[in-house]
Amino acid sequence: MSGQFRHQLAITTCTFLSSVSIGLTIPLLALALSMDGATSFAIGVNALSAAIGIAAMSFIAPRLIAASGPRMVIILCALIFSSFLIALFFYRGLWTWFAFRFFIGCATGTFWIASSAWLNAVTETSVRGRTIYWFGAANSLGLAIGPLALLVTGTTTAAPYIVALLIWILGTAFVVPLENNKAPAVAGNSASLTFMISQAPTAMGCAFVSGFIGSAQMVQLPLYAEKNGLSAALGAISLTVLYGGAIGSRVFLASWADKVSRAGSLRSTLIFAVLSSAALMICPAASLPYWIMLFIWGGSIFTLNSVALLLVGDRFVSPALVSATAAIRLLYTIGNVFGPMTAGFLMDFVSAAGLMAMSFAVCSIFLAATNVGNGKWLTFSGKL
CATH class of the missing domain: 1.20.1250.20 (MFS general substrate transporter like domains)
Known part of the structure; x- marks a missing residue:
């Protein structure tokens, strides 16, 4: 070995x-x-x-x-x-x-x-x-x-x-x-989280979006099921399907992740997130399409955090890699704090499907941002 x-x-x-x-x-x-x-x-x-x-x-x-x-x-x-x-x-x-x-x-x-x-x-x-x-x-x-x-x-x-x-x-x-x-000892810009964010904005965006939507999914999805007349048991099953997507998607992606570009991996993940979010807004709850889209939605959102780790692994070497990983965790945690509250507000005052609408909007904006300047900001030359 x-x-x-x-x-x-x-x-x-x-x-x-x-x-x-x-x-x-x-x-x-x-x-x-x-x-x-x-x-x-x-x-x-x-x-x-x-x-x-x-x-x-x-x-x-x-x-x-x-x-x-x-x-x-x-x-x-x-x-x-x-x-x-x-x-x-x-x-x-x-x-x-x-x-x-x-x-x-x-x-x-x-x-x-x-x-x-x-x-x-x-x-x-x-x-x-x-x-x-x-x-x-x-x-x-x-x-x-x-x-x-x-x-x-x-x-x-x-x-x-x-x-x-x-x-x-x-x-x-x-x-x-x-x-x-x-x-090695962490010194200078290597220890600055703001510097890490400026040097790897895409990775940090992946971490924030994954934390923002992922935490909202875990907290608000059972409530969404309840608002649509589903039992508490089906609400719990919804979370299980969501986690199943998080596991299954990464097992599937592991087989070809190193054969495509990081930008391609990110964009395909975001496309699946956008499409599944849109589909869930119109799929009848507990229907077969609902469960399929829920599996894909969970897989794409949780995969974004793995994409963040891929991007900083390619970009940084120690000690900057440790600081970049810490920045990912910080952005993910900030997303955890604000995601459930934002989704809850939308579900209470806009629509029961506010959780999915939030996911659709955030992932669409992020997907559009990856194409700014032909996506040049996705990659960097050299390592830090």
Whole structure:
């Protein structure tokens, strides 16, 4: 087994298991607060503290990774996640959980930056496409599997907390034997997130759009189903189909990602996003076309985040690659914050299909922007 493949397999497996843990934890904490009498609004605001932690670490993680290397940072993230997950069980309370979930957000955000940048750094350009798409598929698969564990563990005992902790630690064990490739010291423009955004606007646009629409899909799609007379079960199935698209699309794209240009991959993904969004606005809910378009829509939106990683992997080398990955995470998180609110406003005051209309408008604008100046801003000469 080559060193490159060994790193790729270990990092991807670690990410998959960590995603299972995160996928289990998110609904677990929401249900726990609900059982304690918290309102839906309070639960949503409480979850926002994790997003603040993720955003904060986008500025700190590059220097931390440069100083200690990605392996040590991933181990540190496992310790922090585990410690505060235990604290969440023993110290229940809405206000206490604001602080705990902030630090859990710090851990998960830093983990994503370290693992993504590390994978990109050890992967050759000739196989970067399929590597990143498989990495994205593993991440989505983990998030989809995580909530299913609650069917076995329940939500009222320590069991789900222990399971989430053990799964994360098991994932971390896969990267412990790897070489701790320390990045050079981050200095100058390499550490500036604004510089990264200016040097890779397309990648950052992909990250923002994926976070903006993807988070809106996950939050508002069950409500869209309800507004169209579907049962809660069909609303949940809609999310499953959406995740299925996120997994299936990247498995499919992995086979030819390195045979077409990055610009071609981006534009084809956006075209599918635009067409599926438009189709969903007119398809009867729960019809066969609805499920097919939902699968394609989920696949295209979540794939944009993988395209962002591809673009920065081609453009940057360490230490700039770490800072660029942190910028992707920051833009994605900002999208996470504003997407559900924007879609909710449109669904309440414009149309029940406001979620799909928002997706259609944003992806159409982004697609048009990729053709400005014949798409010259999509590519850059040389590496940073």
